[in-house]
Amino acid sequence: MTTTLRPASPSPRTLVPGVFRRQKMPRRRGRRVFSRRQRILFSVVNLACFFLAWELIARYGDVPTLFMPSVTDVFAELVEMSEEGILWSNLGISLLIYIVGMALSLAVAIPAGLAIGGIKVLDKALSTYVWALYTMPRIVLMPIIILWVGINDSARIWIIVLSAVPATLVVIMEGVKTVDNSLLVAARSFGASRGQCFAKVVMPSTVPFIATGVRMGVSRGLLGLFIGELFTADNGIGFIITQAAKTFNSAQTYAMLLVFVLFCVAMVSATQLLERKVMEGRRSSD
Amino acid sequence: MVKVRESAEPGGRVLAVEAHDVSVTYDRLREKDTLIALSGFTIDLQQGEFLAVVGPSGCGKSTFLNVVAGLTFPSAGTVKVMGKEVTGPETDRAVVFQDYALMPWRTTEQNVRFGLELQGRVDASTKERVGHYIKLVGLEGFEKAYPRELSGGMRQRVGLARALVTEPRLLLMDEPFAAIDAMTREVMQDELARIVAETGQAIIFITHSVDEAITLADKIAVVTNRPGRIRELLTVDIPRPRGRESRKLPEFQALRDHIWDLLADDPARGVARAAGATVEPALQEG
Ligand SMILES: Nc1ncnc2c1ncn2[C@@H]1O[C@H](COP(=O)(O)OP(=O)(O)OP(=O)(O)O)[C@@H](O)[C@H]1O
Ligand SMILES: [Mg+2]
Numbered sequence: 001m002t003t004t005l006r007p008a009s010p011s012p013r014t015l016v017p018g019v020f021r022r023q024k025m026p027r028r029r030g031r032r033v034f035s036r037r038q039r040i041l042f043s044v045v046n047l048a049c050f051f052l053a054w055e056l057i058a059r060y061g062d063v064p065t066l067f068m069p070s071v072t073d074v075f076a077e078l079v080e081m082s083e084e085g086i087l088w089s090n091l092g093i094s095l096l097i098y099i100v101g102m103a104l105s106l107a108v109a110i111p112a113g114l115a116i117g118g119i120k121v122l123d124k125a126l127s128t129y130v131w132a133l134y135t136m137p138r139i140v141l142m143p144i145i146i147l148w149v150g151i152n153d154s155a156r157i158w159i160i161v162l163s164a165v166p167a168t169l170v171v172i173m174e175g176v177k178t179v180d181n182s183l184l185v186a187a188r189s190f191g192a193s194r195g196q197c198f199a200k201v202v203m204p205s206t207v208p209f210i211a212t213g214v215r216m217g218v219s220r221g222l223l224g225l226f227i228g229e230l231f232t233a234d235n236g237i238g239f240i241i242t243q244a245a246k247t248f249n250s251a252q253t254y255a256m257l258l259v260f261v262l263f264c265v266a267m268v269s270a271t272q273l274l275e276r277k278v279m280e281g282r283r284s285s286d
Numbered sequence: 287m288v289k290v291r292e293s294a295e296p297g298g299r300v301l302a303v304e305a306h307d308v309s310v311t312y313d314r315l316r317e318k319d320t321l322i323a324l325s326g327f328t329i330d331l332q333q334g335e336f337l338a339v340v341g342p343s344g345c346g347k348s349t350f351l352n353v354v355a356g357l358t359f360p361s362a363g364t365v366k367v368m369g370k371e372v373t374g375p376e377t378d379r380a381v382v383f384q385d386y387a388l389m390p391w392r393t394t395e396q397n398v399r400f401g402l403e404l405q406g407r408v409d410a411s412t413k414e415r416v417g418h419y420i421k422l423v424g425l426e427g428f429e430k431a432y433p434r435e436l437s438g439g440m441r442q443r444v445g446l447a448r449a450l451v452t453e454p455r456l457l458l459m460d461e462p463f464a465a466i467d468a469m470t471r472e473v474m475q476d477e478l479a480r481i482v483a484e485t486g487q488a489i490i491f492i493t494h495s496v497d498e499a500i501t502l503a504d505k506i507a508v509v510t511n512r513p514g515r516i517r518e519l520l521t522v523d524i525p526r527p528r529g530r531e532s533r534k535l536p537e538f539q540a541l542r543d544h545i546w547d548l549l550a551d552d553p554a555r556g557v558a559r560a561a562g563a564t565v566e567p568a569l570q571e572g
Pocket of ligand 1: 312314321323342343344345346347348349350384
């Protein structure tokens with residue numbers, strides 16, 4: 001720091017009360033902060049431009065309708081499917097399958113990740129397989145799953161589980177290993193048992209990793225859902241997309257793709273919200 | 287000052303600490319050698335006695351503390367605490383760690399009660415007791431602060447309160463006042479002296495400060511460098527309370543000079559590693 005000879009008017013930053021409170025960073029110059037309304041407006045305009053460009057290209061561009069139906073056609077198709085109920089029944093099925101698959105995945109992946117990360121023998125024995133499964137394109141497993149359980153709903157659930165579990169697992173597994181050893185020693189010095197070390201030190205230190213792992217699993221699970229519906233389903237969004245594509249119904253294909261994208265965005269946003277809640281709770285309360 | 291003879295206490299009471307010929311070695315895989323951290327440590331500590339351990343950095347002070355705490359196992363020799371062989375951490379001991387080892391997700395209050403929680407000693411009076419010790423270490427008003435919001439010295443005091451609140455019969459303190467400013471340090475030293483006089487706890491207190499050792503201790507172990515050996519065990523018979531004035535006493539100064547001489551003229555200065563390479567350790571001044 002340079003010393004100035006001006007004793008008066010000390011820097012205002014040093015006078016901020018409650019220095020130990022968590023403070024917002026001082027707003028940087030030249031970087032605008034948008035209000036909530038501005039952000040929403042921005043998103044709406046952004047989307048509108050996207051659809052407008054799409055519409056213009058489809059209508060006046062030199063692209064066959066089969067490759068690129070116009071936005072109006074796509075939305076008309078959506079409305080029709082919604083009225084017929086095809087949209088809602090299939091969306092419902094996909095959602096249900098996805099939720100069941102994810103619930104199973106997390107119920108397996110979180111405890112397993114904690115265990116593999118925390119217990120050396122398990123780590124030695126299993127981590128290679130976990131990483132192999134994580135790295136491998138999950139679509140490879142589809143034929144085996146069909147062989148085992150047949151073409152039905154459980155095949156779809158299986159592929160979701162096999163997609164989501166390794167992604168969540170590796171994050172949590174590695175997270176457990178980052179636990180500060182001196183904290184474990186401190187707990188032991190007070191006579192903590194292994195279980196107590198786990199509950200009072202390992203678990204809380206791993207919370208951020210669990211949150212990230214869940215988010216990874218959620219997005220990988222969506223991939224699994226889609227693969228499953230492409231291969232094995234006779235209903236669900238993915239199935240409708242394949243059917244529509246097979247029958248060259250491009251408006252329907254695009255419409256359902258749009259629905260699937262929205263579905264994914266909704267799932268990931270929900271997890272992000274959950275993640276933020278968890279981290280906030282950790283900060284303010286116990 | 288008189289050199290203390292190691293012998294069993296004549297009164298027949300159990301000794302607080304009985305370390306006999308303790309050695310600790312670390313097999314260092316990367317260097318492919320064995321580091322002798324402690325060698326032939328023999329110390330007896332009576333109930334309510336205050337032992338200060340001074341010595342250069344890396345001479346094995348923390349290692350000795352960990353052995354007494356039951357966190358490290360000696361490769362030779364025996365350690366008894368309260369007449370019982372040390373097989374692991376027990377609730378009759380508490381450690382103040384050199385690196386604080388506070389749980390970052392816990393507030394001051396929650397960190398201080400950590401040990402009580404682990405020992406299953408949380409009851410209606412816990413909150414009050416925790417508050418009492420927070421006040422004692424001068425952290426009133428920071429009960430709800432997280433470690434990252436505290437200064438280094440404040441964190442160290444949280445660690446101190448966390449150990450004190452369990453009211454152990456043997457308090458093991460690893461440079462507990464190292465990061466605290468001179469004035470607060472003096473206050474803390476007075477407090478510690480007062481607490482000890484009140485509770486009759488036995489204390490092993492590691493410090494780099496010779497003055498601090500003389501001010502607080504009944505016995506001072508001067509440890510020389512690798513392998514960590516007790517060069518001399520001194521008793522301090524300067525009358526208590528030993529305030530700032532007593533530092534001017536000729537006995538005080540003579541003792542200080544003597545300890546400095548011991549530390550400065552370290553015959554094992556350097557190393558006694560199995561491999562035989564020489565590393566000059568830094569002698570830190572308190
Ligand atoms: N886990 C370990 N593995 C290998 N060597 C270790 C380990 N812990 C300590 N040592 C070695 O043992 C020696 C003594 O370490 P220790 O922490 O007891 O020193 P110290 O006297 O407390 O030093 P300081 O005053 O700097 O805290 C050091 O040379 C250190 O490198
Ligand atoms: Mg140390």
